[in-house]
Amino acid sequence: MGQDHIRYDILAQDALRGVIRKVLSEVAATGRLPGDHHFFITFLTGAPGVRISPHLKAKYAEQMTIVIQHQFWDLKVHDTHFEVGLSFSDTPERLSIPFNAIRGFYDPSVNFELEFEVPLIEEDDQSAEITAYPVEAVAAKPETEDEAKSDEEKKQGSVVSLDSFRKKH
Numbered sequence: 001m002g003q004d005h006i007r008y009d010i011l012a013q014d015a016l017r018g019v020i021r022k023v024l025s026e027v028a029a030t031g032r033l034p035g036d037h038h039f040f041i042t043f044l045t046g047a048p049g050v051r052i053s054p055h056l057k058a059k060y061a062e063q064m065t066i067v068i069q070h071q072f073w074d075l076k077v078h079d080t081h082f083e084v085g086l087s088f089s090d091t092p093e094r095l096s097i098p099f100n101a102i103r104g105f106y107d108p109s110v111n112f113e114l115e116f117e118v119p120l121i122e123e124d125d126q127s128a129e130i131t132a133y134p135v136e137a138v139a140a141k142p143e144t145e146d147e148a149k150s151d152e153e154k155k156q157g158s159v160v161s162l163d164s165f166r167k168k169h
Contacts, residue, residue, distance in 0.1 A: 016114055017099045023107075024082050027068070028075040036109040038069035044118055047101035049081060053093050063103060066095065 020041075027033055042065040043050065045057055056064065066086055068075075073085040074094075081098040106113045 013116070016116070017102070019114065020102065020105050021077060021079075021082075021099060024068075024075065025077040028077050028082075031075075033069065037107055038067065038109060040104070040106040040108070041066050041068065041097070041102060042104035043097050043101045044103060047098060047118070049096070049098035050101050051094075051096035055091075056088065056093060056095075065104075 023039075033039075042063055044063050045052060045060050046062065052060075052064075066084075068084065068086075071087055074083070075085075076083045080100070081096055083094065083096045085092060085094050087093070101118065102116060103118045104113070104115045
């Protein structure tokens, strides 16, 4: 079989990130979440373009998960990233998160989840390009927000990787 000059893996990754961009854009346009929808978004704190306070970066050196539900403000969605205001221990923070830094997106109200294989970045390797391979999984809904799932619990769902569909040379 020939070489994939179209790069379907990258197109699929961009399309899945586009789902997140579209959902957040609709929330930004209305200023509220529809129905019971809310989002857990996990991202790499050291990825290029991530802007968080030094306090949050120190507390979450590799990755963190934010919840967009009741108390968020000034959500702005751009082509490559989104910005949101959130409160951490009663301290307002402004975060800017590139879509390429996202490792996971989960809406527990409908058991919808997207996971991306984004490699952790070494501190001295900040110029490295992040490449992600999309994985879609469906997992059980937590009973309450306080019972947010751990990575192990997420892995219990069925996972399909695009790598399994790629032709080998």
